[in-house]
Amino acid sequence: MTQVSSHTHAISINPATGEQIGNYPFQSPAALDAALARAASGFSVWRRTPLQKRSQLLTALANALREDAPKLARMITLEMGKPITQARGEIEKCAQLCEWYAEHGPAMLNAEPTLVEGGKARIEYRPLGPILAVMPWNFPIWQVLRGAVPALIAGNTYVLKHAPNVMGCTYLLRDAIQRAGFADGVFEVINVSPEGVSTAIADPRIAAVTLTGSVRAGMAIGAQAGAALKKCVLELGGSDPFIVLNDADLDDAVKAAVIGRYQNSGQVCAAAKRLIIEQGVVEEFTRKFVEATRQLVIGDPLAAETYIGPMARFDLREELDQQVRATLEEGATLLLGGHKGDGPANVYEPTVLGDVTDQMTSFKQELFGPVASIITARDADHALALANDSEFGLTATIYTRNLERAKHLADELETGGVFINGYSASDPRVTFGGVKKSGFGRELSHFGVREFCNAQTVWLDRR
Known part of the structure; x- marks a missing residue:
């Protein structure tokens, strides 16, 4: 199979x-x-x-x-x-x-x-x-x-x-x-x-x-x-950082993070895989993000209302589940999901991992499926350091109301694309590609x- x-x-x-x-x-x-x-x-x-x-x-x-x-x-x-x-x-x-x-x-x-x-x-x-x-x-x-x-x-x-x-x-x-x-x-x-x-x-x-x-x-x-x-x-591949600073519009950031992480059942190279949240808003962001993720419709991919369908290959679901198990064993918290779906469909439940650190599997590896990792940053500089602490460098997202600070962070991000107050996407009007691995x-x-x-x-x- x-x-x-x-x-x-x-x-x-x-x-x-x-x-x-x-x-x-x-x-x-x-x-x-x-x-x-x-x-x-x-x-x-x-x-x-x-x-x-x-x-x-x-x-x-x-x-x-x-x-x-x-x-x-x-x-x-x-x-x-x-x-x-x-x-x-x-x-x-x-x-x-x-x-x-x-x-x-x-x-x-x-x-x-x-x-x-x-x-x-x-x-x-x-x-x-x-x-x-x-x-x-x-x-x-x-x-x-x-x-x-x-x-x-x-x-x-x-x-x-x-x-x-x-x-x-x-x-x-x-x-x-x-x-x-x-x-x-x-x-x-x-x-x-x-x-x-x-x-x-x-x-x-x-x-x-x-x-x-x-x-x-x-x-x-x-x-x-x-x-x-x-x-x-x-x-x-990519393990894109999605940075949310204390002054961000959290409702907009949550909405973008959910789309950026779970579209195509999470099987996107340029996707919001590592959610790096400044500590002043991490609790509120996490609560809103988990609740929004819980509302995603899982089901028959031929039904118009379905947002999460089966993963494309059965072997990739097994690999994803192993990465989630390893991250939990390393000390992360399971906030939502974390299980294969019931029945013959190759579904993996939309999953949120909290308390993820830079030493854990879901931080260091690319998770190509519907799994989000939430990482706490002390401040903007720490968020930048966490974002760049990856062998990948495809795209990055920054949410903040301070556009000047966002531009400064963008100057320092080691990625092929930076999206400020919007999730990453490919568009013929702008170039697309990465650096590092x-x-x-x-x-x-x-x-x-x-x-x-x-x-x-x-x-x-x-x-």
Whole structure:
């Protein structure tokens, strides 16, 4: 029941029932070679396709996604358990992403002037080629498109190796892309074993690699890309701090913390995992946070009112439960939850751990599920020190009415993003990525467009 792949197949299991709903044989070496050949051939055409045409196709994709939203959202829910209302929101966010890049992407590729006299030198942005993308299951459509759309508008082609438990979502997305009018080779799907991924990375037709996943996966993929002398972008784990200072609007902070921690049943990299609360308000914040968490609706992920659905994989629920048990044995207090749900659904109750210290498991490790850890900070400086005391550095949140102090703290936070008086989120208008073991490289905004471009110097008449 826990298996999501074998040596020969990708397997999709409904985490709400434990039943297998899909079985997808891995492609043969010949089929992988053919897919890479199509991506390389497609690149030779796509890179020369006018930007206006690329933008029009992105707009067409936005329309196709909205047309397919019911079946796409349902497949997300069936394959990885995301509550259906959130799954629908994911599809709409993807459509808006396509529209935003259709409007703003071309300008990001304009030639840039330099300081060379007479305007004789400029920087041109040229696509690199086929990009291999190894993507996770937690946002089966958004994770793919937030990397693919900027790469595609830049003129690259995209080769997707998706997580084995969401291959149904993968093929539905491919269908929408094809129906939008993208030519063969522009967006290719490969369903291969880890050995097949290694083969693709080493293949000279692949120009660069991007991965969203665990630290262990990032180390493996990064090493292989480095050995092949290929650029890579890695978006890895996170244990994001959510700082609440004494002068914060507690009702707003609690509301944001609940959403930031429990959306997608807590299975988000950039999420409010470590709630670092200044001691003057920690008691009141904790009381309000526990009560708000208690109100979250747990149930059938296909029901519109459900907020907490099953975790995507049974093995990950076991790992999460072990981390909670270890933290409690280390002296934390169980304030809510802490148990697996009854019945066949792979549910873990929304959980709140109090009295967590910087020596405990839930502070030092990433908890990828519906578990919040509350840590007391003596003051703002102590909160900052606790926030930075992590091997991760994806995003951080600060709640305070003193914006100047918040900006000062943001200057010192070792994260790729800081959100003041709002929970972390990805948005095409701003860049997304991390530092430390949260990875390197950037997605979204103009950074995402240019990550997989050759910044080419063109110097005219240099005499």
